Amino acid sequence: MLCVVTAMTLFMTQDMAIKLLSADYPLHEVILIRSAVAATIILTIFLPLEGGLSIIRTNKWMVHLLRGLGIVVANLAFYMGLATMSLAAATSIFFVSPLLITSFSAFFLGERIGIRRWTAVVAGLLGVVIIMRPGTELFRFASILPLIAAIAYALVQVSTRVIGKTEKASTMAIYIQATFIVVCCVSGLAIGDGRYMSGIDPSLDFLFRAWIIPSSGDLLVMGGIGCLMAFGVYLILQGYRLSEASLVAPFEYIGLPIAIFWSIVVFQDYPDTLGWIGIALIIGAGLYTVYREAIHGRKELFSDPVPRNR
Secondary structure (H helix, E strand, C coil): CHHHHHHHHHHHHHHHHHHHHCCCCCHHHHHHHHHHHHHHHHHHHHHHHHCHHHHHCCCCHHHHHHHHHHHHHHHHHHHHHHHHCCHHHHHHHHCCHHHHHHHHHHHHHCCCCCHHHHHHHHHHHHHHHHHHCCCCCCCCHHHHHHHHHHHHHHHHHHHHHHHCCCCCHHHHHHHHHHHHHHHHHHHHHHHCCCCCCCCCCHHHHHHHCCCCCCCHHHHHHHHHHHHHHHHHHHHHHHHHHHCCHHHHHHHHHHHHHHHHHHHHHHHCCCCCHHHHHHHHHHHHHHHHHHHHHHHCCCHHHHCCCCCCCC
């Protein structure tokens, strides 16, 4: 439980730092440096603990590639939304992903989902609608991006249930970081000159801004983000390895109050009354889904951390 709580604290701190950088640097540059640092730490520190370089060998490289691309889409969409939205709102919407995993398991894996869990899914989605508020002047198209990220992440986690029984966590983690590095390098070559930046929308500017040489202070922050990512992934995987998934999964929701804390303290973004209601619905529905999965003995659904195993 301590591992999971510490990991979520690291992940939320990472997201806060990336939001701070979103006004000055392109997203793919930040993610490239983050992934390079994280991959170095995984290869030199954590990989030897699970068997060394030999565990990188796999005959399911295509699945790893597709899974990595899905995580890339989830990250890009989430952080683009974060450039415009508050950290609390974007994180709350993304935390609907466990409910989406339940839904997708029914549609794509043919698993039977009872009325109680479907009710929890509907309640969680209602919370998302309350936060997004479509049809009102408070609605922002950027709020769709964390939802896209949650959908992409949920699809990836459903596929993980297929390969997770034979592939080690470090194997999946290193292939994800490798995919990040390749995609970000290609993105930098294709759009890194900033010619598509409009200066109108913060989310699009975060994606299309020209690459610049980071200042020494910002480069240190980006390197720190990579360390937070690497150690966060290791700790959360340790938490799930050392204890029952049904016991530790609810502790991932500590990430939401931490995100709200950073949102208020660093960015002075306070959720309004409806925002608090939406957040409460998402947390309640997510925790209830974890409880029902434990009752039904389906540990596999949460055998990979949700929603931050990147």
